[in-house]
Amino acid sequence: MSKEKVITIGLCGFGTVGQGVWKHLKRCRPDLESRLGGPIKVGAIAVRDLKKKREVKAPARLISADAMAVATDRKIDIVCELIGGTTYAKKLTLAALRAGKVVVSANKALICDHGAEIFRTARKHGGHFFFEASVAGGIPIIKALREGLVANKFPQIYGILNGTCNFILTKMEALDAPYCDILQDAKDMGYAEADEALDVQGWDTAHKAAIICWLAHGVWIGSDKMIVEGIEKITPQDFKNASALGYEIKLIAIISRDFKKNEICVRVHPTLLPAGNVVANVNGVFNGVSITGDVVGTTQYIGQGAGQDATTSAVIGDIADAVALIRNGKGLHLSEVSPSEEKQVLKLAPLENIRSCYYLRLTVRDQPGVLAKVTAVMAKHKVSIASVIQTLSESEGTASLVLTTHESDEKAMEATLSQVSRLAAVVSKPLLLRISDFTE
Ligand code: NAP
Ligand code: HSE
Numbered sequence: 001m002s003k004e005k006v007i008t009i010g011l012c013g014f015g016t017v018g019q020g021v022w023k024h025l026k027r028c029r030p031d032l033e034s035r036l037g038g039p040i041k042v043g044a045i046a047v048r049d050l051k052k053k054r055e056v057k058a059p060a061r062l063i064s065a066d067a068m069a070v071a072t073d074r075k076i077d078i079v080c081e082l083i084g085g086t087t088y089a090k091k092l093t094l095a096a097l098r099a100g101k102v103v104v105s106a107n108k109a110l111i112c113d114h115g116a117e118i119f120r121t122a123r124k125h126g127g128h129f130f131f132e133a134s135v136a137g138g139i140p141i142i143k144a145l146r147e148g149l150v151a152n153k154f155p156q157i158y159g160i161l162n163g164t165c166n167f168i169l170t171k172m173e174a175l176d177a178p179y180c181d182i183l184q185d186a187k188d189m190g191y192a193e194a195d196e197a198l199d200v201q202g203w204d205t206a207h208k209a210a211i212i213c214w215l216a217h218g219v220w221i222g223s224d225k226m227i228v229e230g231i232e233k234i235t236p237q238d239f240k241n242a243s244a245l246g247y248e249i250k251l252i253a254i255i256s257r258d259f260k261k262n263e264i265c266v267r268v269h270p271t272l273l274p275a276g277n278v279v280a281n282v283n284g285v286f287n288g289v290s291i292t293g294d295v296v297g298t299t300q301y302i303g304q305g306a307g308q309d310a311t312t313s314a315v316i317g318d319i320a321d322a323v324a325l326i327r328n329g330k331g332l333h334l335s336e337v338s339p340s341e342e343k344q345v346l347k348l349a350p351l352e353n354i355r356s357c358y359y360l361r362l363t364v365r366d367q368p369g370v371l372a373k374v375t376a377v378m379a380k381h382k383v384s385i386a387s388v389i390q391t392l393s394e395s396e397g398t399a400s401l402v403l404t405t406h407e408s409d410e411k412a413m414e415a416t417l418s419q420v421s422r423l424a425a426v427v428s429k430p431l432l433l434r435i436s437d438f439t440e
Helices: 016-036 067-072 088-098 108-125 141-148 163-175 179-188 203-217 236-245 308-327 370-380 410-421
Strands: 007-012 040-046 078-081 102-105 128-130 156-160 247-258 263-274 286-293 297-304 355-365 385-392 398-405 431-435
Touching: 007 016, 007 067, 007 308, 016 040, 016 308, 040 067, 067 078, 067 088, 078 088, 078 308, 088 102, 088 108, 102 108, 102 308, 108 128, 108 203, 128 308, 141 203, 141 286, 141 297, 163 179, 163 236, 163 247, 163 286, 203 247, 203 263, 236 247, 236 355, 236 385, 236 398, 297 308, 355 370, 355 410, 370 385, 370 398, 370 410
Parallel strands: 007 040, 007 078, 078 102, 102 128, 263 431
Antiparallel strands: 156 247, 156 286, 247 263, 286 297, 355 398, 355 431, 385 398
16 A cells, blocks of 8 residues: 555645544544555645634644645645635635646535636646535535436425524524524534625525536526525514424525426525424534435435534545545546536526415504505405414514415515505514425
């Protein structure tokens, strides 16, 4: 084994994920080396701030503040981009790929915004790009889609793709606390993005949904072509209302394709899921994904979706693939084959036609005739009411009104929401959530 070339890894970024990769590589290196038929080592580490105190120690001789030098160093075979962001990380990734290296990335924002260019560059220069850690943390969902489920077409994929939001929603419900009280915990645990707005406003989930969409359907759908809503407007009372109605509230990505119309729809929004649904019962930092394939039926995947160890597990899985690829010569792995490009024939489903049941929460003046005014607006837009719950609101003289609807569509609900918001008796911005009918 000792005669084999040492495959050398460069870690660009030594934060939550980078330190996890160092720590666990050190632990599992003998095992990996014996499985992969030769030695591996970390040859360089790049950080932004050389003076920062770190929980995980690495030899000072390996550490620099020049990530570009690491990414293009001739001695480095595998570049792990664990910096984040889409500007410097893009430059660095493209430079490494142009140098023919294997890049391992956890950067879903980068892949969503620049995936097409990254994969093109990798192909052109004989480099390779692996990104298992970019979606659903420790769940090997990319391998599942690309390899295990290669026989399938996918009419429906949905699930929880953001650990931070699921952690916050779970705690909000358990502790009866607002989301801003829990956010700091998620940050302290290393779950949240450097810019936590990406998590709580739904963008991180949208980036991951775009990657899944590309893997499943061969098209890049930008987040500007999706509905993207986050969790900021959900209150502890919404969990109580949902529970009384038989639902859980989760931030869900839905990637659906109508094969008859050849239309695709990608959306991210808080969703009321039936309490018995498997994904509805995925809690804390865990992610849960349900993939329906035309051959396999529905398969479901649950695992930790964020945090050092889970993400490291996925990064090291990619490093192992990269080592095997380098040792076994060039050529594409199944795990790299691009899905067939269906851009010409595949259309975006008009978002206003999405059909769903809805949950509408209003804070209204506690006066006679208010409910009648609200229901009149709904009737005008042909929105049929399924249930009404009225509870006392926290502020004096107001009531909280929760209405659920029978199936309607986005266009009718948008018109309803706009008109209801303008009623004098409605005292704060209403909250509209979608109710899913996912049974499994
Ligand atoms: P992080 O803790 O903020 O670490 C980022 C690292 O990048 C830090 O070590 C930082 O250096 C370094 N860095 C920033 N700018 C740099 C520059 N110009 N040159 C060299 N180094 C630079 O972030 P993270 O949580 O590890 O996330 C890294 C990536 O993994 C992101 O793309 C994120 O979306 C993704 N990801 C994270 C998780 C998770 O659970 N945390 C899960 C899946 C994917 P300093 O330490 O000196 O500041
Ligand atoms: N901030 C992300 C999350 C990290 O919470 O899911 C994992 O991608």
